[in-house]
Amino acid sequence: MGKTLFDKVWDAHVVRSIENGPDVLFIDRHLIHEVTSPVAFLNLRKRGNKVLHPERTFATADHNTPTKDQHLPVKDALSAKQLAALEQNAKDWNIRHWGLGHERNGIVHVIGPENGITLPGATIVCGDSHTSTHGAFGAIAFGIGTSEVEMVLTSQCIMQPKPKRMRINVEGELGFGVSPKDVALYIISKLTTSGATGYFVEYAGQAFRDMSMEGRMTVCNLSIEMGARGGMIQPDEKAFEYIKGKEFAPQGEDWDQAMEYWKSLHSDEDAVFDQEVTFDAADIEPMVTYGTNPGMGMGISKSIPTAEEAQSNAATFEKSLNYMNFSQGESVMGKQVDYVFLGSCTNGRIEDFRAFASVVKGRKKAPNVTAWLVPGSHGVERKIKEEGILDILKEAGFELREPGCSACLAMNDDKVPAGKLAVSTTNRNFEGRQGPGSRTILASPLVAAATAVSGVVTDPRTLLKEESVPVV
Amino acid sequence: MAYDKFNVLKSTAVPLPIENVDTDQIIPARFLKATERKGFGDNLFRDWRYKADDTPKEDFVLNNPLYSGEILVGGKNFGSGSSREHAAWAVYDYGFRCVISSFFADIFRNNCLNIGVLPVQVSADFLNQIFEAIEKDPKAEFVVDLPAQKVTILSTGASESFEINDYKKDNMLNGFDDIDYLVNMADEIQDFAEARPF
Numbered sequence: 048m049g050k051t052l053f054d055k056v057w058d059a060h061v062v063r064s065i066e067n068g069p070d071v072l073f074i075d076r077h078l079i080h081e082v083t084s085p086v087a088f089l090n091l092r093k094r095g096n097k098v099l100h101p102e103r104t105f106a107t108a109d110h111n112t113p114t115k116d117q118h119l120p121v122k123d124a125l126s127a128k129q130l131a132a133l134e135q136n137a138k139d140w141n142i143r144h145w146g147l148g149h150e151r152n153g154i155v156h157v158i159g160p161e162n163g164i165t166l167p168g169a170t171i172v173c174g175d176s177h178t179s180t181h182g183a184f185g186a187i188a189f190g191i192g193t194s195e196v197e198m199v200l201t202s203q204c205i206m207q208p209k210p211k212r213m214r215i216n217v218e219g220e221l222g223f224g225v226s227p228k229d230v231a232l233y234i235i236s237k238l239t240t241s242g243a244t245g246y247f248v249e250y251a252g253q254a255f256r257d258m259s260m261e262g263r264m265t266v267c268n269l270s271i272e273m274g275a276r277g278g279m280i281q282p283d284e285k286a287f288e289y290i291k292g293k294e295f296a297p298q299g300e301d302w303d304q305a306m307e308y309w310k311s312l313h314s315d316e317d318a319v320f321d322q323e324v325t326f327d328a329a330d331i332e333p334m335v336t337y338g339t340n341p342g343m344g345m346g347i348s349k350s351i352p353t354a355e356e357a358q359s360n361a362a363t364f365e366k367s368l369n370y371m372n373f374s375q376g377e378s379v380m381g382k383q384v385d386y387v388f389l390g391s392c393t394n395g396r397i398e399d400f401r402a403f404a405s406v407v408k409g410r411k412k413a414p415n416v417t418a419w420l421v422p423g424s425h426g427v428e429r430k431i432k433e434e435g436i437l438d439i440l441k442e443a444g445f446e447l448r449e450p451g452c453s454a455c456l457a458m459n460d461d462k463v464p465a466g467k468l469a470v471s472t473t474n475r476n477f478e479g480r481q482g483p484g485s486r487t488i489l490a491s492p493l494v495a496a497a498t499a500v501s502g503v504v505t506d507p508r509t510l511l512k513e514e515s516v517p518v519v
Numbered sequence: 520m521a522y523d524k525f526n527v528l529k530s531t532a533v534p535l536p537i538e539n540v541d542t543d544q545i546i547p548a549r550f551l552k553a554t555e556r557k558g559f560g561d562n563l564f565r566d567w568r569y570k571a572d573d574t575p576k577e578d579f580v581l582n583n584p585l586y587s588g589e590i591l592v593g594g595k596n597f598g599s600g601s602s603r604e605h606a607a608w609a610v611y612d613y614g615f616r617c618v619i620s621s622f623f624a625d626i627f628r629n630n631c632l633n634i635g636v637l638p639v640q641v642s643a644d645f646l647n648q649i650f651e652a653i654e655k656d657p658k659a660e661f662v663v664d665l666p667a668q669k670v671t672i673l674s675t676g677a678s679e680s681f682e683i684n685d686y687k688k689d690n691m692l693n694g695f696d697d698i699d700y701l702v703n704m705a706d707e708i709q710d711f712a713e714a715r716p717f
Contacts, residue, residue: 062711063704068686071704073711083603085554090520094698099705100712111552125552132554166717176602176626192604192630194696202701202708208684210625240539241596244625274599276625297717305716340539340599363538363594456548456601465571477543477600479566 049315051212052281053247056187056312060170062204069206075169077104077199078155079142081111081126081133082458083174087196088136096201098140103203105164106137106144109154110175111458114421114448117147126459140200153424153450156180156392160264161426163293167282167309172199177392177474178277179270183263184290185282185312187247190271210276211321213246214314217254219328224508226402227262228394228472228491230254231269232334234326236344244274246322249314254328255280260289261398268393269474272341281313333506335379336476336489338367343476347494347506350378370478371486372466379488380504386469387418387499388481389492391455394472395423397430399492404439406496406507412444413502419461420445421453443500457482470498522635524694528617528663529673531588533580534653540593541600542627546609548601559605560612581613585657592649593620598627607631617663619670621646632687633696639663639670645679648672665691 050058063071084106091098098104111126121127130147137144145151151158156177159165167185172178174196181188195205217230235242248270255263263280270278280286287306290296297305332346345352353375354364368375389395389403400422412418420440422428428450431437437447454461455473457480463469465484472495473480476487490498493507500510550562568579575582591610597620598606607630610618618636621643631638641649652659652672662671665688671678683691690696701708 062708065686068684071701071708073708073715075715075717082551086556086604089555093520096698096702099708123552129552129554169717174602174604176600178602190602190626192602192607192626192633194604194630194633198697198701201698202704203712204701204704204708206686206697206701207629240599241622241624244596244622271600271626274596274624301716308716340541342539360538360594362536366537456543458548458551475541475543475600477541479547480543483547483549483566483571 048319049317051314051318051320052185052249052279052312053187053212056168056170056185057209059168069208071204072170072207073204074172074199075103076164076171078159078164078171078173078178079104079106079196080155080175081108081129083193084136084196085129085132087193087200090197091200098142098200100203101141104142104200106133106142107152107155107158108133108146110452110456112147112451113459114419114451114453114461117449121147123459150425153426154392154395154452156268157395157423157427160184160260160289161293161424163290163296166290166296167286168312172205176271177268179275180264180268180392182267182270182277182279183260184286185279185309187277187279189277210247211245212249213243213275213322213324214249214251214320216252216323216325217250217328218252218325219254220257221254221328221331224333224493224511225331226491226493227258227265229331229334231266232336232341232344232489233331235269235273235341236334237326238273238324240272240340240342241274243270246275248275248278250278250280256283259398260285261396264396265393269341272474282309333491333494333508335494335504337371337373337379339370339476339478340367341474341476341489343367344489347380350376380506382468382504383502384416384470384498384504385467386463387416387495388421388454388469388471388473389495390419390421390423390453391473392423392452393474394492395421395427397427399472400427400431400436401434402492403496404436406493406510407443407445407500408439410443410500412499415502416499418445418499419448419454421448422450424450454481456480457485470495470504521696522694525616525635525637525665525691527665528589529660530590531658532590532592532619532649532653532661533586533588534650535580535591535593536650538594539596539599542598542603542606543600545598545606546603551603551605556608559609560614563609563613589614589616590661590663591615591618592646592653593618595620595622595643597623599624602626604630604634607634607636611636619646619649632691635691635694637663637665637691639681641670641679641681645677648675648677
């Protein structure tokens with residue numbers, strides 16, 4: 048029987064299988080940030096252990112960093128202390144550290160691919176659930192807890208039961224104005240936030256093949272929101288082209304050898320998946336969420352369903368709509384919005400800014416909207432400037448902030464105030480996620496842009512001509 | 520790090536019959552700024568437990584003196600969202616040793632097992648029976664028997680078995696975590712690392 052892509056990569060990393068227990072899995076590359084690593088380093092010291100392979104760990108500051116005046120000392124004392132702890136730990140253990148202000152600094156899941164840390168066929172972990180992002184390159188990548196961060200630092204391994212395999216096919220071409228974010232939100236709305244729990248997902252079909260690497264990263268990023276530990280896509284020429292020449296990717300002869308291996312990374316024709324689902328790209332339109340988990344999403348032209356229609360627990364569903372101050376049967380389109388946030392590890396890459404700019408070009412930001420535009424990294428920020436996108440944004444009344452996770456989880460000052468409604472290109476619309484009492488509608492950069500210039504939730508297809516939309 | 524051994528737990532339980540309780544509710548992100556593991560129990564369910572002015576919300580179950588115990592009972596898909604181990608720390612530090620639900624999110628379940636909180640997954644029907652038993656009598660007791668992998672509602676005598684792999688069960692019974700196991704594999708891991716292409 049053939050093997051799935053997932054099995055090929057997983058099996059190649061099993062150091063030992065424990066009977067009726069987990070596999071001991073070797074980790075090629077480990078990413079750390081300031082929030083989930085300090086206690087791991089503390090415990091490592093307490094036990095008298097050391098970092099086994101510092102060259103396989105990469106540190107960046109992203110979760111609690113300010114997006115204004117990064118050249119000044121961080122004002123929040125607790126954030127400053129966490130950032131200092133990361134810097135000190137990295138120094139003590141000889142780990143590469145791209146801190147605040149470093150030219151390679153940015154969100155952990157943006158800088159990994161940018162620097163060739165992310166590779167096909169690799170195992171990649173980080174104390175962050177959106178580590179699934181790196182699966183876009185055919186890596187097995189998933190989020191871990193702080194105990195597991197300590198395991199990786201100590202032994203370069205973690206202990207994991209092998210997940211089951213699921214394949215999600217989206218066949219056909221995506222429609223006008225429909226982006227990778229919409230595909231992911233559509234799938235999550237169908238599978239629910241627990242539909243893929245216990246599985247590792249492979250995304251297959253024309254919709255994903257047609258996507259750029261950025262688009263694939265957006266899709267894989269959101270795998271965790273359907274409960275999956277991770278998601279991956281067969282690496283192809285687009286993936287290889289993206290990686291080639293990046294600093295931490297194999298070079299020269301090593302590159303040729305790696306390519307030979309990478310080309311074998313696909314699910315065999317007779318490979319069997321524990322579950323397989325197929326969707327039609329033509330059924331997907333720009334998506335918005337209306338509730339307090341990413342599974343509560345719908346096409347932007349639709350009305351909020353009843354609990355029964357949504358096949359949800361009535362009490363939980365009602366609690367969620369009450370929090371959002373929305374009603375069953377009403378439309379989300381046309382609702383007045385207070386904040387628009389473009390950024391995060393989900394949609395903070397150059398293509399997301401290109402898409403946003405394609406809508407706001409020649410228009411003006413609506414006066415009732417506060418907009419936060421936060422690039423995923425300094426690398427993205429540099430491209431925004433080089434490509435002239437910054438000029439378009441400025442002309443339309445927007446300003447660009449400095450990189451970081453920002454309002455996605457509101458650990459820094461970028462908090463949406465209580466009761467205010469935000470359209471956000473992020474990954475979670477949980478209660479209070481963007482600040483205590485904040486209300487979040489998840490959407491694509493195109494929907495966010497259309498909303499930012501209209502002041503109300505807006506279908507981007509009403510503002511765009513087909514030829515003006517960049518292919519994403 | 521090492522935690523108290525888990526064997527047989529007999530306790531009353533705190534009911535939270537809400538589905539999809541995510542880790543942002545269990546511990547909001549603004550409380551993740553610590554550089555050591557301290558005080559997380561105080562902020563467990565912070566925004567459901569306290570108003571913006573830090574006074575308790577009286578209708579939330581943790582503020583209701585009728586309910587107490589070392590078992591937390593949650594609705595389906597408990598612990599979804601972020602990988603923050605702080606959520607499991609908050610549950611443990613508050614005083615819970617066991618969470619019962621009909622379904623757990625993967626990372627949260629792993630984090631619990633790694634720090635000494637036992638996640639017990641039961642059928643939807645049995646979960647309802649547990650909620651009903653607590654509704655009838657907030658002081659209803661439950662027995663979570665790890666060696667026998669069984670949970671019992673003492674007031675009705677109903678019981679159901681639960682799954683846990685032998686390796687993790689042994690760890691919980693002895694208060695071990697994975698680090699010692701991995702450190703003992705150092706040579707095997709070193710050989711493996713040297714053969715990796717990147």
